[in-house]
Amino acid sequence: MSGLTQSNLVDFDALALEQDEKRRSELARHVAMLFSRTSERCTDEQIAIYDDVMVRLSAMIEQEARAYLAQSLSTLRRAPERTVLKLAKDDIQVAEPLLKSSTVLRDLDLQDIASNQSNEHRLAIAQRTILPESVTNVLVAEGDLPVKRSVAANAGAQLSDASVEKLIETAADDEVLQLAIGEREDLVEGQIKQLIEIASEKVKIHLLESGRMEEAGRLSQAAGVAASKLGNEFWLGRYDFETAEGKVYGIAREGQLGEHHLRQFAEEDRFPEAVAAFSVMARLGAEEARHWMVREDTDPFIVAAKSIGLSFMTVRALLKIGPWRYRLSQVRREHALELFQRLSLKEATRLFSIWEKQQVS
Template structure:
């Protein structure tokens, strides 16, 4: 049967080649459509030499077919996981009205095929690729390399586009100036808690609210686990300043680690010990606290203090007694006003994300879903795949 199919396809191919390159008859169009019907009805019969002959024959017929026919053929082959690649690549480079369905849907286009099309074609093809059902790291990065704002936004809006962590981090940093990227980034399911908290400090109020609302979907047990992991990370033996860590640990197990103790550490200029103690009380890791203290606008510190129910007086001592020591204190009233303007509920929501951002927590929880919609989308994808 396979041999007969190959022979028939060879004979058909020879007939097509004898035709003039400009010939376009109704019979040829019908023949092409019939070939596709036969293939779609039993693609498993086309393999090896038979698939190669079929692929070459359809390519030859499509090259001489009218746009409407090519569009119809492309739309049918786009859904097939068995569609031959030569004709797919040929149609994918065609006019966008013909190529779009294949670029967006075909599971049989390989990354190399798609990247070659990105290099060869223009923005219409790029936009269709950016909206593919599934995009690998390589394809996403090839699209980003175009440095086209419209394509980057389309790509970020595609929840099934995959990005390496360092690429997302670069996009978050870029969005500080290119503000059109901020909303698509905030709405991505795969944006880590660390990147969401970074975004929080320079997006407008409406997007700040969206970030805070996403923390509502986090399970309380996950936050409790994160606090425990962060606190445990503070007391790993053999690390630098182990004597300071031991001091904080002893106070914590004796119940002496309080806001009063934090005030005393500030007064005694024991800043390293204060960092460990503050991290323990807030349920953060050491790196997170250092990031908070390095925020020159003090918004992060105001949020951390409000979320941890640390009084304004301690916030003031820390800012003006340590962080602004010897520097211009003209911003004093504005900074104190900042503390009062931070809603405690909003601060607690953002602190959930801060607690999840540490490397220790990320290692313990490889996938942290930050939006209920993400769960629904993934379940839908699994059902469609099944």
């Protein structure tokens, strides 16, 4: 693969002078097809080379070819980050498949695009399988009516109380939005009552017939309806752990890996890197660490985190990223933090040592 940049296969100087756009477009399609077929086998270095090539090519090809490039990358778990982000900010004809499906885009990326791009971009984001509050807050605040309808109808979209109130306020004049909100299973009693107050007669009948008032007293499913039904393997399959492990192991080999890296990964929403760093610091196998940081039972993670001396701030940050952002309710998150504070270093070390011996035996 390193020969791709060293040979004449991609001569960017010559391409810049090429008058016929077809040659540039054909090359872009060839590179995209090659990468999509080999991405799972590529090394970190090879992905970085592809990234450089595709970023440069994307600036030299027509919209149709960029759209092909984006479509090819949209479903890949291991896709070049800079290329994906660049195309996700392109015209909606290019960006749409990435905004709808790419797991390479981080929540921070989606927030930025939702804030600064068009309603068409927001509508595509609103159709993602999973959406955290940080993104839906922007979509509801900035999006037009179709965007709000799509967010409300998305069972995998987490909504803050403020977003629900905004949606209900907008729904006063829109029956379709009223129905979409009424179908959600994460509304609490007060929100259902608010909705019924502004709903049309048709929607009121639908809400009452569906028994919403009877179920309004249940606890809010803050982790999201869709998220609660998805198993560990679904979540683990969304992330590129291999590339992240390569980066983190490189830092560790230089003797530089520390808690500040772990905190930074959490703050930057880099879940795979955080998992890799935690596995090295806690002396856990990579696969074991992945499952510990995706499961709804956080006790093993909390014990290990305490035993290696992580701070409260770092643990709190880690409990809010990746799958835990969706899978943990606020109550569970607070329970985990209480356990972390209650555990002594001596007790955590003892429990973790027992677990390690069990794994060896």
